[in-house]
Structures are given as C-alpha cells and as structure tokens.
Amino acid sequence: MRMVSIASGSSGNCIYIGSDDTHILVDAGISNKRIMAGLNDLGLAGTDMAGILITHEHSDHIRGLGVISRKYHLPIYGTQKTLNEISSCSSLGNFDKGLLKPIDPDVDFMVGDLKIRPFKIDHDAADPVAYRVENGKKSVAVATDMGHYDEYIVENLKGLDAVLLESNHDVRMLETGPYPYHLKRRILGDRGHLSNENAGRLLNRILHDHLKKIFLGHLSRENNYPELAYETVRLEIDEGSCPYGASDFSISVASRDQMSDVVYL
Template sequence: MRMVSIASGSSGNCIYIGSDKTHILVDAGISNKRIQQGLNDIGLKGGDVDGILITHEHSDHIKGLGVLARKYQVPIYATRETLDEIRSKSSLGDYDRELLHPVCPDVDFVVGDLTVKPFSIDHDAANPVAYRVQCGERSVAVATDMGHYDQYIIDHLRDLDALLLESNHDVRMLESGPYPYYLKRRILGDHGHLSNENAGRLLNCILHDRMKKILLGHLSKENNYAELAYETVRLEIDEGDCPYGAADFSITVAGRDQMSEIVNL
C-alpha cells in the first residue's frame, strides 16, 4: 500500500492512495494536467484510476473532476449531499452522471482491494467527510477541512500507518493578516479549518508505535508557511501528554505545488 500527495493546499488538493491492484484519488482539486503528471511520476496514468473519493464540493477539491470523468469514466464517490452540489457545478462541464456514487458516513465500501470508510467532519459544506482507507493490515487516512476535532474524529484516526492531516493556518498570522473579518471568523470557527496548534494536539491523541508517516497538508498560502506548520506541530507533540516526542515520527509538509515523497507501507 502507498500514499502520495500530488498537491495539498488552500488552492488545490489531490492525494493518491493505492495498492498493487487498485488506485484511487482523494479529491481532484487541481488541473487534469497536474493530476496526470503526478500519476506519471509514480508510474501510473489516468486510465489506471479506479475511483475518486470527494471530501466536499469546494473548488479546491473538485476543480479537475469533470475532465477526469469525461476522459476516463472514473467512478466518483461522495455523500449524497455533496453529489447534489457537484451536479449543480456548470464549471465541471458535461460528464456521465452515472459515474456518481453516493456514500454514507461510517458505512464502509470497497474499491478493488481497498476498503474505504468515510467519516463526518465539521466544515462549511453540504455533508463533508474525511476518508480512511485500508488494505490488508495497513490503514491510511486523509483528514482536512476540519473546523475542530472531537472524540469521534480521534476514534476514526486511531491505529493508522500513515496520515495526511490538515495544518491549515497559524492563528496569529490569520488574525493579523489581510483577510476580511467574516473570513477570519469562518476559518477560525468550528466549521472552518484546523490550525497548526490543533493539528499537533490532535496528533497527541492518536500517535502510536506503528505510525510510519505524517504529512501535514492543506496549508493556507496567506496564513501559514511550511516551516511554521512543521515546527508548531512538533512543539505541540513535544509538550503534549502523549508518551512520544516529535523526533519519534517522520513528519513532513505536503506542498501545494509539488508532490510529497511516496509513503510505502
């Protein structure tokens, strides 16, 4: 099983997860050209993709969806409410609506030899979810666009081998930055985005001996930067209640314009 971030940031998101037999994308919020290049870089092509899991309908998660659907007839999975929003997006162009498959939070479904569990997150979208994907004994998850976390989120992120977790903003940068007040309130609210500090605090609740890789993702272009996210998350782990230190784990930041390393499990 392997996972790689093709792009992760406030301007576009697309994460590959796959096995030897099955290849899926979580979100398609970048251009088809960039998605193709990312797949090529790991020895795949668009026609190899067996499914696209959509977390929610915001453009930085679905921008390239229409082209992929038209070119490759790839099945698209999302909650029913998210699919209703996707159907209404004229910017995606024409594609076969039969490719849209509704899923329900906390109900597993299967794509090839991958078992997928969607779970609910709090974000200002129709019915957003994060995804946990399992193949054999290995499990990974992509969890972004969360205004906050609670015990339900913690329970769904336990016992992972690898995780891409939102570390969207630095609170002080956001509060003193150029965004209008209403947007700052939205991002900081319970249906907004996870801060660097809260990403580190969440990790304190789920770290364990078998965790091989943590990718910090969905960084804001205006209210964060990679070094700050990395150091803040590490500090929260080191000062937290868990028995581990940040140095016990491989933590890197997923870039918005370049691929992450390939996480092989």
C-alpha cells in the same frame, strides 16, 4: 500499499492511495494535467484509477473533476449532498452523472481491494467527510477541512500507518492578516479549518508505535508557512501529554506545488 500527496493546499488538493491492484484518488482539486503528471511519476495513468473519493464540493477539491471524468469515466464517490452540489456545478462542464456514486458516513465500502470508511467532519460544506482507507492490516487517512476535532474523529484516526492531516493556518497570522473579519471568523469557527496548534494536539491523541508517516496538509497560502506549521506541530507534540516526541516520527509538509515523497507501507 502506498500513499502520496500530488498536491495539498488551500489552492488545490489531490492525494493518491493505492495497493498493488487498486488505485484511487482522494479529491481532484487541481488540473487534470497536473494529476496525470503526478500519476505518471508513479508509473500510472488515468486508466489505472479505480475511482475518486470526494471529501466535499469546494473548488480546491473538485476543480479537475470535470476533465478527468470526461477523459477516463471514473466512478466518483461522495455523500449524496456533496454529489448533488457537484452535479449542479456549472464550472465542471458536462460529464456523465451516472459516474456519481453516493456513500454514507460510517458505512464501509470497497473499491477493488481497498476498504474505505468515510467519516463525518465539520466544515462549511453540504455534507463533508474525511476518508480512512485500509488494505489488509495497513491503513491510511486523509483528514482536512475540519473546523475542530472530537472523540469521534480521534477514534477514526487511531491505529493508522500514515495520515495526511490538515494544518491550515497560524492563528496569529490569520488574526492580524488581510482577510476580512467575516472570513477570519469562518476559518476560526467550528466549521472552518484546523490550525497548526490543533493539528499538533490532535496528533497527540493518535500517535502510536507503528505510525510511519505524517503529512501536514491543506496549508493556507496567506496565513501559514511550511516551516511554521512544521515547527508548531512538533512543539505541540513535544510539549503534549503523549509519551512520544516529535523526533520519533517522520513528519513533513505536503506542498501545493510539488509531489510529496511516496510512503510505502
């Protein structure tokens, strides 16, 4: 099993997850050209993909979906409300709506030999989910666009081998930055985005001996810096109540412009 971030940030998101036999994308929020370039770097093509998992309908998660759907006719998985929003999104152009495959939170489904569990998150979208993907005894997850976390989310993120977790903003940068008040309230609210501090606190709840890789993702361009996210999360781990230190784990920031290293599990 392997995992790589092709792009992650407030401007566009696309994550590859695959086994030897099955290859999927989580979100398609960048151009088809960039997605295919990332896949080519992995020795794959669009025709190798078995489907696309969509977390929610915001443009930074579906921007490339229309083109990739028309070119490769890939199944598109999402909750029914999310798919309804995608179906009515004029910016995607015309594509085969028969490709839309509704799924339900907390109900596992299979794509090839990958077992996928969607789980609910709180965000200002129609019906957003994060995804846990398993192959044999290996498991990874992509969890972004969460205004907060609770015991339900913690349980869905336990026992992972790798995770891409939102570390969207620095609270002080956001509060003193140029965003209008209503947008600041939205981002800081329970249906907004996870801060660097809260990402570190959530990690404290899910760290374990066999967690091989942590990607910090979905960083805000305006309200965060990669170095700040990295150091803040590490500090939260080091000062937290879990028995681990940040240096016990491989932690890196997923870039909006470049592919991450490939994690092999």
